[in-house]
Amino acid sequence: MERRGRWVIKIxxxxxTNNGQGLDRALMQLWVDRMVLLRQQGIxxxxxxxxxxxxxxxxxxxxxxxxxxxxxxxxxxVGQMGLIQAxxxxxxxxxxxxxxxxLTHDDLSDRKRYLNARSTLMTLLNxxxxxxxxxxxxxxxxxxxxxDNDTLAALVANLAVAERLVILTDQEGLYERDPRxxxxxxMIREALASDPQLHAVAGGSVSGLGRGGMITKIRAAELxxxxxxxxxxxxxxxxxxxxxxxxxxxxxxxxxxxxxVFNARKQWLAGHLQMRGRLLLDAGAVARLRESGSSLLPVxxxxxxxxxxxxxxxxxxxxxxxxxxxxxxxxxxxxxLLIRRKKSSEIHDVLGYVSEPELIHRxxxxxx
Numbered sequence: 001m002e003r004r005g006r007w008v009i010k011i012x013x014x015x016x017t018n019n020g021q022g023l024d025r026a027l028m029q030l031w032v033d034r035m036v037l038l039r040q041q042g043i044x045x046x047x048x049x050x051x052x053x054x055x056x057x058x059x060x061x062x063x064x065x066x067x068x069x070x071x072x073x074x075x076x077x078v079g080q081m082g083l084i085q086a087x088x089x090x091x092x093x094x095x096x097x098x099x100x101x102x103l104t105h106d107d108l109s110d111r112k113r114y115l116n117a118r119s120t121l122m123t124l125l126n127x128x129x130x131x132x133x134x135x136x137x138x139x140x141x142x143x144x145x146x147x148d149n150d151t152l153a154a155l156v157a158n159l160a161v162a163e164r165l166v167i168l169t170d171q172e173g174l175y176e177r178d179p180r181x182x183x184x185x186x187m188i189r190e191a192l193a194s195d196p197q198l199h200a201v202a203g204g205s206v207s208g209l210g211r212g213g214m215i216t217k218i219r220a221a222e223l224x225x226x227x228x229x230x231x232x233x234x235x236x237x238x239x240x241x242x243x244x245x246x247x248x249x250x251x252x253x254x255x256x257x258x259x260x261v262f263n264a265r266k267q268w269l270a271g272h273l274q275m276r277g278r279l280l281l282d283a284g285a286v287a288r289l290r291e292s293g294s295s296l297l298p299v300x301x302x303x304x305x306x307x308x309x310x311x312x313x314x315x316x317x318x319x320x321x322x323x324x325x326x327x328x329x330x331x332x333x334x335x336x337l338l339i340r341r342k343k344s345s346e347i348h349d350v351l352g353y354v355s356e357p358e359l360i361h362r363x364x365x366x367x368x
Contacts (some may be wrong), residue, residue, distance in 0.1 A: 004042035006125075006162045008229075009035065010153035012213075014170045015236040016051035016083075022058045023051065023086050026240070031168075032090040034242040035130075036242035039248060046160050047098075047132045048153040049087065055079030059335035066304050080134065080245050087132045099129045108155045112311035115328065117161050125160075152217040154231075161363070165224040166245065167217050168236030173252035174214055176201060193218070193225035193255040218255070225257035236271035266366045269313075274324060277306030277314045277333055279359070289325050289367050296327070296365065298347065301340040308333045310355070316365075327365030330356040 011031065016025040035045050053072055056079025057065055066072055084100045091098050101121070107113045124131050135152050142269060150167060157165040177185035191198060202214040214233070216345060220230035233242045234252025241251040262326050281289075285300025308314055309332045316325040331339065331351075344357040 005164065006044040006046070006160055006165045007038065007166055008048060008118070008153055008157040008162045009048045009166045009168065009242070010048040010149060011168045011236055012149070012170065013050040013054045015168060016049065017054040023055055023082060025086055025090070027236075028086055029090045029093065029237070030239040031242070032087075032094070034239045036091075036094045036096070037243055038246055043246065044073065045130055046121070046125075046156060046162065047130060048149055048156055049086065049132050050081060050149045052076045052079040052083050052134055055082045059254060083134070085131060087130075091130055097129050098132050099124050101131050101133045103133060103152065103156075104136050108159060110225055112309055114159065115311045115330070120254035121160055127207050132356065140282075147152065150220040151223065154229075154294075156221040157224045157225035157229045161227065162224075162229050164245075165220070165229050165231045166242070167220065167231065167233045168241070169213065169217065169233060170235070171214070171233075172235045172239065173233050174198070174218070188253050189250060190254045190256065192229060192258060193221040194258055221255040225255070227363075228257050230257060231255045269327065269364065269366045275315045276308035276312040277304065279304060279314055279316050279336070280317055280319055280321075281324070282319065286324050289316070289365075293362055293367065295362040296325070296360040297344055297357070298336070298339040298342050298359045299344070299358060300338065304333055304336045304340055306333060310335075314360075316360070323368060325367040329360055330358060 009031075016023060016028065018027075031037065032135050035047075037172075039045055039116065053065065053075045056075030056077065059078050059082060060075060062075070064073065070308055080100075080102075084098070088098045101117070103117065107117055121131055129178065133152070133156055135149055138297065153165060153167065172179075172187065174188045175185040176188060179185045188198075188201070198218045202218050217231075217233050221233070224231050230239075231250055232245060232250075232254050234245075241340070244251045277299050279296070280303040281296070281300050282302050288294040302319060306314075308329060310330060313326055314329045316327065317323050335351055339347050339359075342350060344354075347354045347357070
């Protein structure tokens with residue numbers, strides 16, 4: 001089936017656990033049923049799931065959410081078992097498998113780990129497996145707080161190069177004024193994620209269930225917009241919002257990026273990372289990069305200068321030292337030296353393994 005898009009769908013704790021009363025498996029099954037409909041239309045799905053701590057608190061029989069970091073981590077460890085079992089069970093009704101991926105923010109800021117996570121994620125999607133992603137709460141060093149998974153979902157949207165980030169919450173969307181004090185407040189149906197007025201509208205409350213939770217969702221939309229993804233903030237009480245979005249509807253609030261996925265990603269690559277090394281290219285490789293936007297293959301590399309690790313940014317230069325491109329490299333400097341001037345089919349013979357056939361994939365490269 002032709003792929004029509006890739007969506008990251010984030011579901012909050014209040015929805016998953018019925019406001020802390022244990023996993024709402026019936027509602028989870030309804031969401032899964034709608035996600036399967038999306039997949040049947042060619043849309044790839046990545047789930048970012050909260051709820052581990054709340055489920056752990058329920059399983060342990062605690063009366064309230066603990067404040068101690070170690071107790072929160074223990075609750076997350078216990079709850080994660082039930083959470084992933086529930087997702088697997090729901091998708092198994094449709095003959096689909098899930099895969100658990102636990103990430104920390106460090107995994108997505110370190111370029112080598114970022115590429116490893118991305119490779120795993122893409123491989124799972126190629127095998128028609130549904131990735132279920134959560135923050136690795138059992139090992140994080142900062143306090144576990146409401147809203148972390150909104151940020152994580154935005155980073156996953158970047159990782160997966162997703163066209164849409166769907167944040168399902170217990171609110172209908174973002175309103176111009178607090179609907180609790182002003183029931184007539186109109187909903188913001190569409191806006192640019194970069195609009196500074198959105199922060200003023202969301203307010204500064206940290207209640208976690210009302211307007212207070214919106215500020216983290218707006219920040220997530222800003223992050224997702226940097227990689228070109230549009231963000232939908234809508235109520236998860238009705239799973240039909242997913243099919244409405246698929247059919248072109250606009251339930252809740254839609255926050256738009258300023259640029260397309262391609263341009264935003266290239267801007268991010270070009271402007272936010274330091275060069276860790278240099279690759280000198282022959283004239284043929286320079287021509288292929290500039291004229292056809294190809295990936296950089298090792299056969300076109302004349303020399304490797306500097307020390308760098310896999311996933312770090314390197315400068316691609318012609319033999320006169322003029323920069324023609326930059327990108328995230330798939331091999332470290334020692335490996336790059338060994339495979340320069342080699343065909344991709346020879347990488348395994350030289351290194352004993354193949355990480356990627358390209359030295360730099362075109363999706364991770366900016367050509368000047």
